[in-house]
Amino acid sequence: MTLEVSSAVQDYAKAIYSLEQRREGAAVSTNALAERLGVSAASASSMVKRLDGLGLVEHAPYKGVVLTQRGAKVALEVIRHHRLLERFLAEELGVPWDRVHDEAEVLEHVLSEELEELIAAKLGHPTIDPHGDPIPTADLEIVEPVTVAMEVLEVGARGLFVRVSDTDPEMLRYLGARGIAPGETFEIVEKQPFGGPLFARFGDEDAVHPLGGRLAAAMRVEVGA
Amino acid sequence: MTLEVSSAVQDYAKAIYSLEQRREGAAVSTNALAERLGVSAASASSMVKRLDGLGLVEHAPYKGVVLTQRGAKVALEVIRHHRLLERFLAEELGVPWDRVHDEAEVLEHVLSEELEELIAAKLGHPTIDPHGDPIPTADLEIVEPVTVAMEVLEVGARGLFVRVSDTDPEMLRYLGARGIAPGETFEIVEKQPFGGPLFARFGDEDAVHPLGGRLAAAMRVEVGA
DNA sequence: ATTGAAATTTCGTCTCGTCTAAATTGGAAG
DNA sequence: CTTCCAATTTAGACGAGACGAAATTTCAAT
Numbered sequence A, B: 001m002t003l004e005v006s007s008a009v010q011d012y013a014k015a016i017y018s019l020e021q022r023r024e025g026a027a028v029s030t031n032a033l034a035e036r037l038g039v040s041a042a043s044a045s046s047m048v049k050r051l052d053g054l055g056l057v058e059h060a061p062y063k064g065v066v067l068t069q070r071g072a073k074v075a076l077e078v079i080r081h082h083r084l085l086e087r088f089l090a091e092e093l094g095v096p097w098d099r100v101h102d103e104a105e106v107l108e109h110v111l112s113e114e115l116e117e118l119i120a121a122k123l124g125h126p127t128i129d130p131h132g133d134p135i136p137t138a139d140l141e142i143v144e145p146v147t148v149a150m151e152v153l154e155v156g157a158r159g160l161f162v163r164v165s166d167t168d169p170e171m172l173r174y175l176g177a178r179g180i181a182p183g184e185t186f187e188i189v190e191k192q193p194f195g196g197p198l199f200a201r202f203g204d205e206d207a208v209h210p211l212g213g214r215l216a217a218a219m220r221v222e223v224g225a
Numbered sequence C: 001a002t003t004g005a006a007a008t009t010t011c012g013t014c015t016c017g018t019c020t021a022a023a024t025t026g027g028a029a030g
Numbered sequence D: 001c002t003t004c005c006a007a008t009t010t011a012g013a014c015g016a017g018a019c020g021a022a023a024t025t026t027c028a029a030t
Helices: A007-022 A030-037 A041-053 A069-093 A100-107 A113-122 A169-177 A213-218 B007-022 B030-037 B041-053 B069-093 B100-107 B113-122 B169-177 B213-218
Strands: A057-060 A064-067 A158-164 A185-191 A198-202 A208-211 A219-223 B057-060 B064-067 B158-164 B185-191 B198-202 B208-211 B219-223
Touching: A007 A030, A007 A041, A007 A064, A007 A069, A030 A041, A030 A064, A041 A057, A041 A064, A064 A069, A069 A100, A069 A113, A069 B113, A113 B069, A158 A169, A169 A213, A213 A219, B007 B030, B007 B041, B007 B064, B007 B069, B030 B041, B030 B064, B041 B057, B041 B064, B064 B069, B069 B100, B069 B113, B158 B169, B169 B213, B213 B219
Parallel strands: none
Antiparallel strands: A057 A064, A158 A185, A158 A219, A185 A198, A198 A208, B057 B064, B158 B185, B158 B219, B185 B198, B198 B208
16 A cells, blocks of 8 residues: 655645535535546546545445545645635636636645645635635634525526636636626616526626526525525 | 646656756766655656656767756746745745745746746735746746855955755755845855854854855855955 | 346556666776 | 677667456446
8 A cells, every 4th residue: 555645646635625515415426526626437436445544535346436534634724724725826826817727736735834834824824715715724724605606596596706716717717707707796777587697787787697507507506695 | 747837747857957057067867857856766757758758958868968948838837937936935925934935836837927927026026036036027038146165255255145955945045044145245264164153244244154065065156346 | 036237446557766687797906 | 800898779678558348337227
């Protein structure tokens, strides 16, 4: 068995963590993991065995995988690095928000703990990244806010646009070009039937933006207020 | 033959470049390379073959290795990353100068060209790093200033402390604790015989500092007023 | 209960970068 | 001109991480 928590191991831990979130804590299938990471099912399967050997996951063969305490710690450490870096790149270096994800994806694995701390301090210990994703604290606590997809809302709903997936640059550029970012309040002014687009006003702007398809699914909001 | 310029390949190119500098352009021996990188001679030998296959070096078996144009470009790109990062870490994040080297050593391999440019711009396109080493320009030109080791100087010599190796944190902490950094003028006030230490005054301070052994060898200076 | 498709794992192989041990070469000293 | 030593290269192996193909398991549908 191996002893090192390599970049690859970190990526697997992060992916499992993220898939566990989505599936409400249920075991993560090898296939889902493979797809998420863009590797073959065979690769994911053998890597899962390694993670098990490292004590980072519980693996019930053919039944999926669940992070252990230690595995979650590895994942949250990398996620903290990733989101702090995204925030840092956006805020201190002016990297456009549709590109911070890819940059952070490689930097996250080589960020030392000292540098992590210096960056966090410089930013004033932020709690969310540019896409609205929460940043785990230094002792790896994280609060996932309860949100719903924008697409489920009905006309008249008001709320706060909270977060959006950081993985699709296209989508982020689209939102960015229209000045729509997490932190804005909104109101649904119209909704087309049969899963059609909805139309929303953001902040105190007059403009009404059509939101449909994958976009309305990716945008997470807090309702009420 | 392989096609990728991996981190390892970059490290070898960088090491060869640095050893070529030291040996005034002469071919670099496999042994010197191995020692520099902390790997076995066998590893260096096989890697040299790969670099040759990649067109990054000319390898005359048993005679040593010389960087090609392409190889030098790879080396200078990494050196630019390294030194820009050192400067950035020191200036923007307050990393102590004896630690910037190790941080930069890993970050240099994952820095994108966009980020490199943003960092350079933010720093105002600096030409030297915190240890006084010149930073290659964006089109990879570099000017190595002509310097001599401080240890060869005689009493009465005046000049400018220009650079010091970034690889020995101990040494850097020692100098830092005494407020001695590249950019300071100095004057030699005393020199002990038989390769003994010399004594120098820096800047407009009154304090006289003894400098001997590896320290006086590592400090590079420009002489003459 | 049986069967068949889908998910998963196993098997054998590949590249990268390292190692040790063994073979080879070059050059200096006699 | 030989001999011998140090430097170098070759040979063989390994671990990490990936792959495709083949075997296995699960599970839903009959």
